[in-house]
Amino acid sequence: MMDWLSPDKINALAADPARCMPADMRVAVDPRAPWVPESFTQLYYTPLYRGLHFEHRLRYNQLFALRINEYIMMLEGDLIDRLLLPLMRHPEIRDDPALTRAMQTMLDEEKRHYANFARLNRTARPDLYPPGQDKLFSELPVWTRAMFVVSGLLVSKLAFSMWYIMALEESSMALSRSMQGERETETLGRLDPGFAEVHIQHMKDEARHIHVDGILIDLTIGRQSKLRRRLNAWVFEKMLHGVVTPTRGGSGARVIRQLLREMPELQDREEEMLSALVGLKSNRAFQESLFSRKLMPFSFDTFDATAELEGLGRTMVGYDRRAR
Numbered sequence: 001m002m003d004w005l006s007p008d009k010i011n012a013l014a015a016d017p018a019r020c021m022p023a024d025m026r027v028a029v030d031p032r033a034p035w036v037p038e039s040f041t042q043l044y045y046t047p048l049y050r051g052l053h054f055e056h057r058l059r060y061n062q063l064f065a066l067r068i069n070e071y072i073m074m075l076e077g078d079l080i081d082r083l084l085l086p087l088m089r090h091p092e093i094r095d096d097p098a099l100t101r102a103m104q105t106m107l108d109e110e111k112r113h114y115a116n117f118a119r120l121n122r123t124a125r126p127d128l129y130p131p132g133q134d135k136l137f138s139e140l141p142v143w144t145r146a147m148f149v150v151s152g153l154l155v156s157k158l159a160f161s162m163w164y165i166m167a168l169e170e171s172s173m174a175l176s177r178s179m180q181g182e183r184e185t186e187t188l189g190r191l192d193p194g195f196a197e198v199h200i201q202h203m204k205d206e207a208r209h210i211h212v213d214g215i216l217i218d219l220t221i222g223r224q225s226k227l228r229r230r231l232n233a234w235v236f237e238k239m240l241h242g243v244v245t246p247t248r249g250g251s252g253a254r255v256i257r258q259l260l261r262e263m264p265e266l267q268d269r270e271e272e273m274l275s276a277l278v279g280l281k282s283n284r285a286f287q288e289s290l291f292s293r294k295l296m297p298f299s300f301d302t303f304d305a306t307a308e309l310e311g312l313g314r315t316m317v318g319y320d321r322r323a324r
């Protein structure tokens with residue numbers, strides 16, 4: 001088992017405002033700057049990216065950045081609620097007041113994150129996010145919404161979605177770290193400081209959430225029978241398949257379609273762009289940009305420690321299993 005921070009320690013850190021993302025962040029966003037590092041966007045991994053004009057690459061970068069924020073809002077807002085609330089009543093958890101407090105703080109913080117990212121997107125592109133509309137790219141397909149509901153209903157018995165949440169929270173931290181460390185992008189100039197600031201502040205809370213996730217995984221999956229763990233691993237791998245396979249109907253394709261609407265001169269390249277996107281399924285560099293040990297060391301350590309996840313690399317191409 002990993003050495004997670006104790007719930008008391010997590011609560012003490014969360015009580016220090018200097019270690020928390022402020023509520024109600026307001027930043028200015030420059031429409032001429034890139035908003036995320038290029039390697040966090042999908043088309044970056046396709047050969048056509050470098051052939052696009054600067055203005056096209058820049059607009060794609062910005063649209064994809066909005067989509068990243070929407071994803072953070074959706075997963076941390078919606079999915080975490082569905083998982084943490086039932087887990088607070090779990091027999092291994094409910095009698096630990098420090099832990100349930102840490103979970104409640106996490107839920108409250110995710111609500112603030114949602115509001116901060118929704119505001120950031122609205123500031124960046126008020127035309128795309130009129131008041132009352134927070135989602136443009138992440139309207140979920142029915143099966144994904146159903147999967148969220150089912151994950152919540154199952155979590156007390158099968159907590160596989162906590163592995164997913166942990167990896168996602170760690171990957172949002174990796175994005176923030178990268179924005180903090182390197183302000184200059186490869187081909188688009190300097191990152192927008194306002195956009196970066198929101199992500200850098202977000203990392204403060206996520207650094208604690210990883211520990212809550214780890215503790216919850218140990219107390220649920222970690223205490224189950226081998227058979228139950230094997231079942232968790234099986235469902236997790238099935239679920240990941242959808243995550244690592246870009247489709248023509250998914251959010252990445254919606255970003256491309258929005259780019260074409262905004263820059264109609266690209267319209268005759270729609271098919272080329274969508275095929276390149278779908279082709280990323282078997283692109284190793286792209287797969288490693290989704291899941292890798294560099295991006296998510298805690299999650300990968302947790303996977304390593306779970307014997308039943310031995311075959312995870314079949315679906316999660318970036319997973320390089322290590323003996324522990």
Ligand SMILES: [Fe+2]
Pocket residue numbers: 076109110113202205206
């Ligand atoms: Fe968050």
Ligand SMILES: [Fe+2]
Pocket residue numbers: 076110169205206209
């Ligand atoms: Fe979080």
